[in-house]
Amino acid sequence: xxxxxxxxxxxxxxxxxxxxxxxxxxxxxxxxxxxxxxxxxxxxxxxxxxxxxxxxxxxxxxxxxxxxxxxxxxxxxxxxxxxxxxxxxxxxxxxxxxxxxxxxxxxxxxxxxxxxxxxxxxxxxxxxxxxxxxxxxxxxxxxxxxxxxxxxxxxxxxxxxxxxxxxxxxxxxxxxxxxxxxxxxxxxxxxxxxxxxxxxxxxxxxxxxxxxxxxxxxxxxxxxxxxxxxxxxxxxxxxxxxxxxxxxxxxxxxxxxxxxxxxxxxxxxxxxxxxxxxxxxxxxxxxxxxxxxxxxxxxxxxxxxxxxxxxxxxxxxxxxxxxxxxxxxxxxxxxxxxxxxxxxxxxxxxxxxxxxxxxxxxxxxxxxxxxxxxxxxxxxxxxxxxxxxxxxxxxxxxxxxxxxxxxxxxxxxxxxxxxxxxxxxxxxxxxxxxxxxxxxxxxxxxxxxxxxx
Ligand code: PLP
Numbered sequence: 001x002x003x004x005x006x007x008x009x010x011x012x013x014x015x016x017x018x019x020x021x022x023x024x025x026x027x028x029x030x031x032x033x034x035x036x037x038x039x040x041x042x043x044x045x046x047x048x049x050x051x052x053x054x055x056x057x058x059x060x061x062x063x064x065x066x067x068x069x070x071x072x073x074x075x076x077x078x079x080x081x082x083x084x085x086x087x088x089x090x091x092x093x094x095x096x097x098x099x100x101x102x103x104x105x106x107x108x109x110x111x112x113x114x115x116x117x118x119x120x121x122x123x124x125x126x127x128x129x130x131x132x133x134x135x136x137x138x139x140x141x142x143x144x145x146x147x148x149x150x151x152x153x154x155x156x157x158x159x160x161x162x163x164x165x166x167x168x169x170x171x172x173x174x175x176x177x178x179x180x181x182x183x184x185x186x187x188x189x190x191x192x193x194x195x196x197x198x199x200x201x202x203x204x205x206x207x208x209x210x211x212x213x214x215x216x217x218x219x220x221x222x223x224x225x226x227x228x229x230x231x232x233x234x235x236x237x238x239x240x241x242x243x244x245x246x247x248x249x250x251x252x253x254x255x256x257x258x259x260x261x262x263x264x265x266x267x268x269x270x271x272x273x274x275x276x277x278x279x280x281x282x283x284x285x286x287x288x289x290x291x292x293x294x295x296x297x298x299x300x301x302x303x304x305x306x307x308x309x310x311x312x313x314x315x316x317x318x319x320x321x322x323x324x325x326x327x328x329x330x331x332x333x334x335x336x337x338x339x340x341x342x343x344x345x346x347x348x349x350x351x352x353x354x355x356x357x358x359x360x361x362x363x364x365x366x367x368x369x370x371x372x373x374x375x376x377x378x379x380x381x382x383x384x385x386x387x388x389x390x391x392x393x394x395x396x397x398x399x400x401x402x403x404x405x406x407x408x409x410x411x412x413x414x415x416x417x418x419x420x421x422x423x424x425x426x427x428x429x430x431x432x433x434x435x436x437x438x439x440x441x442x443x444x445x446x447x448x449x450x451x452x453x
Contacts, residue, residue, distance in 0.1 A: 040066075051416040052428075055418045058288075082331060118158075143178060208248060219254045220254070255283060289339075346431070358441075404419055415440060
């Protein structure tokens, strides 16, 4: 391959590339890193500098970068079949992966509908729930409950069920109306300002019940990121919340849509976050970790009950009229199958408790820093919320971009991090070693100190 020097690559990048979620006036004037290689927990730039990947290639990487076994599976598949279609045909990898996904999914999920990214997996879930209600005769049930601080993607449907104003407000006229429930955000709880999730009796769940009771007649579904609201700031839900949501959905005949795009595939310490509270959602969206960060792949899983509502003669027009060109791409499915084999071969989930405990210890230490307001953790996910004033919980003004500054500082320590506002995110590949975790947490601590003290 023709290797280009860093200067040329930077020039091409700033001249021709438009980056996601990026103010390009800042980007074009910065000395940007161009990644050319990956190795285990590290990404390597065009000058050979190594960065510990603290955000796992935007929350996707599971077994490390360029893991030999997945590389081989992808190469083999490219030589056998690169793509066909699931419209009028099937392919062996897609069929086998569907079976493997159902084997590991929460019990009761029975069918797999593929797509290519998390937003679309959620969009499909919403359409599926809507059409289900129409086809079982609940024609009034057309609305969805969404949570404040939720993030489910960038397509119009997935934005409609999201709750992050800064991303979604400009598109408000395009979005369909929904019913907004409060975020289960203990540190900044809108319902119980003391922020004590242990003694409040889950006020957020009580408020959710009030909303569900009032709107049950018109509710098709509820969309939730189980266990952790990711892009909202790694907001960890109080224990029992997911189970409580399941119970309310059952009570008010509302389909529960679990968006496990970020938390699925071992991230919370269990294969799926719903499983931690013994919950089976009616519909579950997965992506990111599904192919271990290798290729765009997503899936929307559902139960036999939902699937059966689409069953009928073609003339009844109950078909799920949805599908994408690259649905069930065999190379992506081969990567996903190889990843699932590695979960077993490496006994990956069994390796996690020690790492989770280590992160927990280090987070406790961070609470001693004067501008760390809150630390939150669920398995291999953590959020460190920086505040201007610990006692009042007064946040840094967003314009000061303290999170961004900490992450830029972290580069001096050989880390790549990406913040969520003033929340520093810890989301490394699950395969990270304890030594590498120590480097990550040392670098984060030093960077927070240097920027905030
Ligand atoms: N849902 C959740 C919970 C996510 O965290 C994300 C992305 O971060 C999405 C959906 C959207 O996924 P994608 O960026 O692949 O469209």
